[in-house]
Amino acid sequence: MVNTQLFQTLRGTLMPTANALNEAGGAAFLPSPKHQLAQLAATGCLNNTFYTKAESQLDTVLSLASEVDPVFVAKTAVYARRAGHMKDMPALLAASLAQRDVGLLTQVFGRVIDNGKMLRNFVQMLRSGAVGRKSLGTRPKKLVQQWLLSATEAQLLNASVGTTPSLADVVKMVHPKPAEAWRAAWFAWLIGRPYDTAALPPLTQSFERYKRDRAAEVPDVPFQMLTALDLDTQAWARIAERGSWQMVRQNLNTFARHGVLALPGVADAVAAKLRDPQAVAKARVLPYQLMAAYTAAGPEVPTVVKEALQDAMELALANVPQFAGRVVVCPDVSGSMGSPVTGYRKGATTAVRCIDVAALVAAAVLRKNADARVLPFETKVVSLQLNPRDSVMTNASKLAAIGGGGTACSAPLALLNQEKARADLVVLVSDNESWADTARGRSTATMQEWAQFKSRNPAARLVCIDIQPCATTQAQERADVLNIGGFSDEVFTLLALYAAGGLGADHWVGVIEETAI
Template sequence: MANTNLFHGLRGRFLPPADAINEAGGTAYALGREHRLAQYAATGCLNGTFYASAEAQLDAVMALCEDVDPAFIAKTAVYCRERGYMKEMPALLLAALTVRGSQYLPAVFGRVIDNGKMLRTFVQILRSGAAGRKSLGTRPKKLVQQWLNTADERALLSASVGTSPSLADVVKMVHPKPAQAWRAAFFARLIGTPYDVSALPPVTQALEAYKVARAEGRQAPVPAVPFQMLASLDLDAQAWAEVARHGGWQMVRMNLNTFARHGVFALPGMADEIAAKLRQPEAIARARVFPYQLLAAYHAAGEDMPAVVREALQDALELALANVPLVEGRMVVCPDVSGSMHSPVTGYRAGSSSAVRCVDAAALVAATFLRKQPDTMVLPFKEEVVKLTLNPRDTVMTNAQKMAALGAGGTNCSAPLAWLNHRRVSADVVMLVSDNQSWMDARHGETATLREWERFRQRNPKARLVCLDMQPYATSQAPERDDILNIGGFSDSVFQIVAAFAAGQLQAGHWVGEISATAL
């Protein structure tokens, strides 16, 4: 019989050694080029993070765009816009394609530039020179012209909100040649040249009539235009209440503070009316809203937000769980509550940092699975696993707040796996929700996370590990393989990816494979 002390742990010697140092100074595995680009695109907002500046992110993305196949850049831009709901990064990747991969622009442009704000962001990035050019060029110019000449009136009105550049600036740059009289009048009004008022489209005419009526002190119905276009008109609370009444579900969710600031909730019955709209099941289903969007609205709500509206957001979050798929088997979800996770999930930007922190988003993921699948085990961790008792019947918001309030500490991604191994716990899916910047368990050879996972797999040979990374960094604690998925992002699309992985439905390459399979 072989000496068990001598050969104990021999299996671990064949695990791949760590080949990188992460941002916190710990050992890690470098992600491949395509995976790194996808990670930046799905999590980066061109803002500073706990460990990396906005400039460093921009430089990293542009360097990767030089090395990665342009077809993958195009697919990543589409994926991160359509499924990750990102803004600046898809526009940046589209701008990169104008320099390298312009043949993919016609197929990708309309899917990434799906509203006026994205159009202005794309033009801003191109004109800045960040993508390697400062002019639009022939093909991009034609695509911008095409957008302007095909967008409907409401899309153009929405696009006309904002500056740097304004929609008027874009029109002056590309000189669209509209085929319809209403569009020609709209552009002329936009850039300040003579136009026929009677040729304006109906909603724009209503806006002009409303301005005239207010200037003359007359009452007139509030036009159905983007509310930002009315902000300069000094509307009274009653007018803002009309905006709220006629606004869509998503618009109301996103502008609760605006309504509060303009006295809407002080009007009799308006707080209850808006709360009723927010918790309407049919509207939530139509909006396809997921928990993260409601968490963001809840955290953004100011102190003067009525309690009934705050409660409606919690009710809406519970209703939105219907949009979250079930995951096969028993789950263990491990949210990281360490110090670096207390930074804004979209990074630092002066005056506009998100109120949602990485730890809030991680706790939300864990609380969502617990509410959806009550047998889920939740193990918050920092240096070690933090003892916390959660009730699956409590609301997602309540449990998420309990986890997010656990306090900061060092990062040890292997801690929950070691905890499971010590207690010989069995599970089908283990999910680490972290920024992956583990440093307290640094060691020679393989990472402690991979070593503990290998021990766990010896007892649970069909188990799968999901490493959900909240931030745009280029390393992982466990390298990609059949039983390990590395995925980036804090959008709600991660729930579908995790469910597909747990069911064995992802193709080779897992998350990068999903992006590669995007049709152009």
């Protein structure tokens, strides 16, 4: 008699076979090389994470970049920078194009290498030899020269902050030939060569003047250039007043420590800047960065400033959609989600964890969809009551406080199946390293539970959001399953498009394919 455990009669869509193991050793699906590259570009940080070493990420990205066509690499670099607000990955993809297709690099350079930090990243990655060359080469060198010769004084000053390489190193490397007297004097000033003081541009002149005389006006230069000087509270107040939105957000505790926020009117001015809609949009702030600033704000930071961060969060999440039908959002709160979202980097590890980002996504969806159901999970669903009227920060903090346990991405689906529940959209937010659930066959437990759920909810859709660098997924991409990666507000844009049926068969990869170069 035939073994009916091996040859069961299947109902519904044919169950896909898992074709890979994830980093935790669990059964998983390995998407197409294009999808893998897109996933890594949107989440990869080139740092050590809970499961992945930085070197492994680098090798994987470079291997995928050489496997897919260079046009897709260029589009992914633009997408990861412009929509995903990533830094290291777009620079790495641009550097890989310098080796593979310098013509394409020329086309996308300005949209990927869009500030001095990105320029220095690009140069360092090329000269390291990691992408197959240890020199810039003629065309990349000209692109770097063009950036230096077209940047404003303010852009050059901002680019001069940082090392490995420093902007001075870059200038010495590419030897730009400026036509303007001010630029020639500025480059000489930067690299420590003789220069005509009178020819220096205004901001740099004011900086040199302030170094000689503290009674002079505090110059409007990057504050890192000033912190080595002996500054009083009023000087710090001028820095706070003039600082960029991101700079102010990152230095609230510093300003409080120097007594700036206790000065009359300053806290209100800082709060007004932080909650300004245009400033928030221009800053391209990641929602999790606001959460980081809010949780890190010490007791000396006034309440009005902390409330402004919450207002800024609401603005940053303006494109969180309101969905039609019943919504279930499932944040992963397992032990591995306690790792830093952008990985471990000596001296620069973020305090924001993967669980914070997952909680933030769930709380944001709940904020716009008051009847949404939130099912935090590890090996099982964790019971937690949330008030949809509470702020995103409040609910995200409650979710992030759970933490611990193994990972079973199928757990919330299994609970929904036990309850014979109905829903139109299910959103899983995880690092996808599921290992504690047991599949009954050759597919993943997540896909098996989803198949059962679909038998009761034929029009339902599943979205799996990956917030850590990982090439594998728990649910195979198909018409009713979308796998996306990242932690910018672009995730919500794609979520809305997909839920409304606005993404085609290629889903997320299709969005990147449509990126203009």
